[in-house]
Amino acid sequence: MNTAGKFSLTKETARSVLFLVLFFSGISALIYQIIWIRKFGLVFGVHVFSMSTVLTAFMAGLALGALYFGRLVDKKKNPLLLFLTLELGIGLFAVFFPFTFHGLSEIYASISRNFPLGNYSVQLIRFLLAFFFLLIPTTLMGGTMPVIVKIFTDNIGKVGSRVSLLYGTNNLGAVVGGFLAGFVIIQHLGLNQSGYLAAMLNLVNAFMVFLVVRFTRRPEYVTELQEAKDSVSSVTKISPGLLKLVLWVFAIEGFTTLSYELLWSRILIDFSIDKTVYFSSTIVISFIFGLSLGSFLVAGYLDKNKDLLTLLGLIEIFIGLLSVFFLLFFVWLAPKLVAQRSMLDSWLQTAGKEYFIFFLILTPPTLLMGITYPLVTKLAADNLAFLGKRMGLLGFLDTIGSVVGSFVAGFIMIPFLGVVKSFIITVCINLVIGLLVFVVHPVLSVRQKTAITGITLLIAVLIMLRIPSGSYTREWWDKTKRSWFDNNYYESVLFFDEGAAGTVTVRKYPHGLALNINGHNTAYTTSKDLRVNRQLGYMPYLLHPEPKSALVIGFGMGATACSLVQPDMERVDVAEICSGVIKAAHIFAPWNRNVILHPKVHLYDDDGRSIVFMTNRKYDIITSNAIHPRLSNNIYTRDFYKLCREKLTENGILCQWMPQNWLTGDEYKALVRAFTEAMPYSYLWYVNEYSTLIIGTMQPLRIDVAQLCRKFHSNDAMQKDFKEFGVPNEWYFLAQFWFNDQELKNYVSKAECNTDNMPLAEFSKVINIAPVIEVMDTLANHPVAYEQILTNVTTRQLDSIKFYAVIERDHIKSIARNVRAFMKHRGY
Structure with a gap:
């Protein structure tokens, strides 16, 4: 008998609706992230420590949400109701965000003005306020992926393809959300109105999930443990010790992913002709698009492949090698792009062209990064009854790794080592964890392991010999350039400093000196x-x-x-x-x-x-x-x-x-x-x-x-x-x-x-x-x-x-x- 009495959704229709819900959820999540970081920046300041504090609080909530709701969903008979609650809670928080944020601002103002605080105390207060304020919505957001995976996976043997499609769909929504926020809606609607639009998407999501619950027979979405027994043969079994290594590799890759994003942002902003919100949006969109595309590409492959450890090792190695290759390629390409610049061309002919090139450079390595989430899920998920718990753990490890990567790259590696050395270290981390997977591989022979290690190290050394100097901007700025009025002039770099807040150079021209911050001359x-x-x-x-x-x-x-x-x-x-x-x-x-x-x-x-x-x-x-x-x-x-x-x-x-x-x-x-x-x-x-x-x-x-x-x-x-x-x-x-x-x-x-x-x-x-x-x-x-x-x-x-x-x-x-x-x- 139908739950509605007269009307019932088919299983295929219900799943299509839920895919649309997941897509909308990705859109709203990126809009929120961009809006909330901007709003906090207006109160806390745009200092890199303040922004990282907000981002860390945001990511910490996602990690806790994945861990908690991943465990909770395994205990629920109908996970759809839990998913509905998550979407509804996110939407309601966003509706009231402008009002609650105003109250938070008053609390911060009262504390900072009435108590004599040192710099450390101010940073701690900022973190605590941001963390506890964002804990509710970000925890709810973090719970959506393990819950939706639990809903969709009724056969543990198909978990690889399921996660690939779900992860890819959610990230594709995030790409659209990043584009809308960075290029369209904030400009035309404003920050608050854009937040309301994202809230509307979550509330619509909650309504659509309600319709699925109301008009779909429960057995369609009640996970039966018996179904897992039919697909045990298609589950990739690895030893507990090897599983721990895979999970560590996954967490470390989360570290390198955010490190690459920050490092590429610092490299490209020094070069980019336009350093506005369009630039930061392009970087975010490029990374998330690569993650989405990679996940989609392996959707039909993971459940058929039996040697996923080899694939994991190769992916980590190629992430490192491709990253350093594209760094060298960009250093070679940058002076040629500078020579072609004309201040009389349109935005699309100049900034638009450069952003497209940035997109092409960043997509290949991030595509490989996008494969690892469903791949590791396939390796780690071997029990349908505890699938939510395992998915929550994966989400937690990925997010925590990302938080640590952002912090270490921004506040330790770049200030003390510089961008290029930090980039090389990040590449080496990918190579090491990739080779480590091969070293402990239970099937490969010693000869195969030695060959893979030797070839990888040889290629890495050959590429590393071409790495630019620490002051990498000299590679494209100590050249003849063409100004907007078509007179050639020369510039040379007298001072170079890479800090947490930006790259500062002092440049010498025939007519005087210039102070340059992140590639833009701010004073002469x-x-x-x-x-x-x-x-x-x-x-x-x-x-x-x-x-x-x-x-x-x-x-x-x-x-x-x-x-x-x-x-x-x-x-x-x-x-x-x-x-x-x-x-x-x-x-x-x-x-x-x-x-x-x-x-x-x-x-x-x-x-x-x-x-x-x-x-x-x-x-x-x-x-x-x-x-x-x-x-x-x-x-x-x-x-x-x-x-x-x-x-x-x-x-x-x-x-x-x-x-x-x-x-x-x-x-x-x-x-x-x-x-x-x-x-x-x-x-x-x-x-x-x-x-x-x-x-x-x-x-x-x-x-x-x-x-x-x-x-x-x-x-x-x-x-x-x-x-x-x-x-x-x-x-x-x-x-x-x-x-x-x-x-x-x-x-x-x-x-x-x-x-x-x-x-x-x-x-x-x-x-x-x-x-x-x-x-x-x-x-x-x-x-x-x-x-x-x-x-x-x-x-x-x-x-x-x-x-x-x-x-x-x-x-x-x-x-x-x-x-x-x-x-x-x-x-x-």
Whole structure:
């Protein structure tokens, strides 16, 4: 009799529904992971330790869930009900996540602001909060795979093909989820709405499982132990001692998989032309796609093959050899790709092409990694009654191995050994565990084992001899490159440091030095760039009537912090998350005057946003060192500016670099609007064709010209700096003022707003680094009302200001005209 009385699902239809459920579950899981890590980053900071803390907590929950629910499902008569509960619980948690996360943020803020904590204590609190908060949903997620395998496996002899298809389907869903989150839904829906979409998938899953339970006869999905007896002959039997070795190999491979992912990310981001969210999404998608494809490819093979130990050993060896081969291939290919780059090509022609190449390089070794999960399952699962428990153990070992791999690679191997040596060590681990499988193989002869070992070592040595030097970026950066305006130029690497937070280099060009972080030049010693970086400090200092304290977010070359170390300043705090930047500071001593050694300067090794969030201190000046919003969007959102506003004194000033290149006109307006919506009063200053500065004040800005002149001439070093970057006097300085508060708000009134929830600038696909013509036209044609903000100014002084403003306006028009002509000449 049917459970519904009138209608019943066939076994095939029910299984198809469950495959769809598993696919949706993979989609939602990756969306959650990306969203939750981003959300935690906004509170805990984007420091690598903070992010790894969240990821470790996430993975730990998955491991515990696999272990617990794997054991539990063996005791359930109808595992479908347990699976329904898991999907429902995940969906409900996601629905309430924005509200519960807000409460967690308040708890963290209260603890960090009211208790004097050291760096270790802060990291411990972050871990505990993240761990216990994510424990519920991630434990539920970890339980889905062992439970679904138990549901689908009614014949232990077919466990290899079942797990291959299930694991492949779930990972394929994760690929789709990673693509949707990284390329589509966060950009168009926002973080919170994307989380709700993922929650809807889990709730739909729960409903579909309910329909399967309701409209399918129970015997279809009740596991009968008797069925196992019919397939004992097809079970691969290995000794208990050998099984322990296989499980250790599986756990160690989980270690190497996450290690490879981190190492490849560090190698490729140094090279990639686009280092935004699209890059990180591509790496994740490539790895998971390989895992999915590998699992699918062996679905029909594992249950027929009797010598799976040999296959396991070969896979581990080939993972190592393929990985090092593709590293050599990429080092050879990279300079050729650089030579073909054109900043005038489309996103697809440049970044899209590079991402596709990354995908092709990462897929082969990860495909082999994807085979190991179902393969080890086939070796380890020999009893249908305890299948859930064994699957839970495998999930636990794989996840714990991944957690350890991520931690060791990120915090031990890379900082102390560098990326290349860490890569070689990881390759050697795969080779060793692969050869170990052959050494203990009970069937192979000594001659066969010796031959396999000798051939493997010979190939490995030959390949290792071609490994690049530790400072691998020299392999493709110490070459002739072509800039966007088609002039050849040379660069050489003077300083190289690989740390947990990133790879830092100092590069020498004919026109000066550049500070490079993860392959992107963030600051130059040219007069054009110094005009920006020094005025990020000088401008708020000169505009504030009596500044005493300042917070600089990002050290860079040190020019901004140096500008704020003045006789009347009492304290200058600097937040810098990348230790390599501080190590390179001595190279820029001629420009920063060894400011890190000054007693007024206090360095904080943490994310700038996290410092703003945690501190109880209030500042007269908060200024953000120049790093492009596409690379650090979290310090260009309305939410961040509101945090800064809370940490300003009554007459405090917030200063932010606002670039008008590498963006669209609408994206530039979105960035400006984020600032104007957060600050009571906002004022835009033009610096050069690539840079504007925006000043936010708590009170209407009124510049006492007489007082400003006294401050301007009170410091010889300040006057020297201004003259060096092309601002000869205080009148030229004031001529940089462009928009008052109301004018700026009118300018961006119809624009979208860049927020934590809608990070618009981060998803920009602009490749051309030329100034945005639309913005330049607006600046060139905007009449400036200096009288509205200046006090104690004479007519002659005002005329001098307007004279220099005419020079700047003509320069803007000239730049816009030249860019138009150049683009037209190139056919754009």
